[in-house]
Amino acid sequence: MEHKKIAFIGAGNMVSAIVAGLVADGYPSDLITATAPSPTRRLPLEQKYGIHTTSDNLRAVDDAQVVVLSVKPQMMEQVCEPFQSMNLSGKLVISIAAGINCDRLMQMLGQTVNLVRVMPNTPSQLGLGMSGLYAPQSVNQADKDFAAKLMESCGKVCWVEQESGINNVIAAAGSAPAYFFLFMEAMQAEAIAQGFDKPTARLLVQQAALGAASMVVENPETELSTLRENVTSKGGTTAEALRTFNQHQLSDIVAKAMQAAVARAEEMEKLF
Ligand SMILES: NC(=O)C1=CN([C@@H]2O[C@H](COP(=O)(O)OP(=O)(O)OC[C@H]3O[C@@H](n4cnc5c(N)ncnc54)[C@H](OP(=O)(O)O)[C@@H]3O)[C@@H](O)[C@H]2O)C=CC1
Numbered sequence: 001m002e003h004k005k006i007a008f009i010g011a012g013n014m015v016s017a018i019v020a021g022l023v024a025d026g027y028p029s030d031l032i033t034a035t036a037p038s039p040t041r042r043l044p045l046e047q048k049y050g051i052h053t054t055s056d057n058l059r060a061v062d063d064a065q066v067v068v069l070s071v072k073p074q075m076m077e078q079v080c081e082p083f084q085s086m087n088l089s090g091k092l093v094i095s096i097a098a099g100i101n102c103d104r105l106m107q108m109l110g111q112t113v114n115l116v117r118v119m120p121n122t123p124s125q126l127g128l129g130m131s132g133l134y135a136p137q138s139v140n141q142a143d144k145d146f147a148a149k150l151m152e153s154c155g156k157v158c159w160v161e162q163e164s165g166i167n168n169v170i171a172a173a174g175s176a177p178a179y180f181f182l183f184m185e186a187m188q189a190e191a192i193a194q195g196f197d198k199p200t201a202r203l204l205v206q207q208a209a210l211g212a213a214s215m216v217v218e219n220p221e222t223e224l225s226t227l228r229e230n231v232t233s234k235g236g237t238t239a240e241a242l243r244t245f246n247q248h249q250l251s252d253i254v255a256k257a258m259q260a261a262v263a264r265a266e267e268m269e270k271l272f
């Protein structure tokens with residue numbers, strides 16, 4: 001992979017995760033700059049990963065070959081406004097923002113740019129990320145390849161044919177770590193209620209979750225339903241737990257939550 005100079009505009013949770021994954025995968029930290037107004041966000045990135053940081057967005061963008069727009073959607077317009085006076089035509093622009101589509105981003109930038117949308121998630125920090133990518137027809141293959149290789153440095157990637165697919169990636173992967181954290185929080189709380197101390201409750205839950213996810217990854221030819229059935233001894237404890245989940249329509253709850261994520265992304269596209 002050709003290593004290019006990258007400027008992350010915004011140095012928050014998602015950028016910290018991506019930078020951690022990139023540097024761990026050997027991306028030269030000297031080629032990475034992240035910007036943020038406050039030193040409290042910037043300094044840990046310098047200290048932990050050896051990257052450059054600055055509060056000067058214009059300078060960072062000017063110096064970079066690749067610009068990753070990484071601020072919150074509600075900040076994007078005001079952050080992009082100063083870039084309208086720059087010529088971004090020779091750069092690759094990546095946006096990781098939810099709820100802001102390519103047309104709107106180019107309007108905010110005041111120019112047509114080589115733009116790839118990337119929808120990552122925070123396990124990128126460990127090289128276990130899942131990113132969905134979308135690029136308009138006009139983007140050349142070299143830029144698409146670089147964007148994919150960049151995100152493959154911190155996890156797996158998939159392309160979506162239609163830009164609307166990015167919203168479905170958000171529902172299935174971008175926001176998904178929080179779904180699993182919520183489920184594990186509930187399990188941990190009940191394990192504590194059943195008598196375990198918090199560290200033991202957390203160990204039980206996290207190891208069971210890690211084990212289950214790893215079994216899914218290690219058995220790609222096996223249906224998820226089969227993996228579930230292999231745990232469910234006839235008339236046993238698991239069957240009773242699953243019966244309770246189904247009695248309370250767990251699958252419907254999951255579907256409604258994922259649909260709500262898509263609906264919010266679509267709503268944001270009208271807001272920002
Ligand atoms: N968190 C996640 O799991 C995911 C997030 N995303 C997307 O990533 C983007 C960032 O989200 P997230 O990391 O969670 O948000 P955070 O709030 O953690 O980070 C936002 C960053 O933007 C910085 N910022 C604010 N104003 C400016 C400015 N004028 N110039 C430069 N930087 C600025 C903030 O700095 P300061 O704190 O100093 O104000 C902060 O470092 C969003 O668009 C989100 O949709 C996409 C997928 C997953």
Ligand SMILES: O=C(O)[C@@H]1CCC=N1
Nearest residue numbers: 097098170174175176
């Ligand atoms: O919650 C959000 O809007 C961002 C995008 C996907 C995950 N976090």
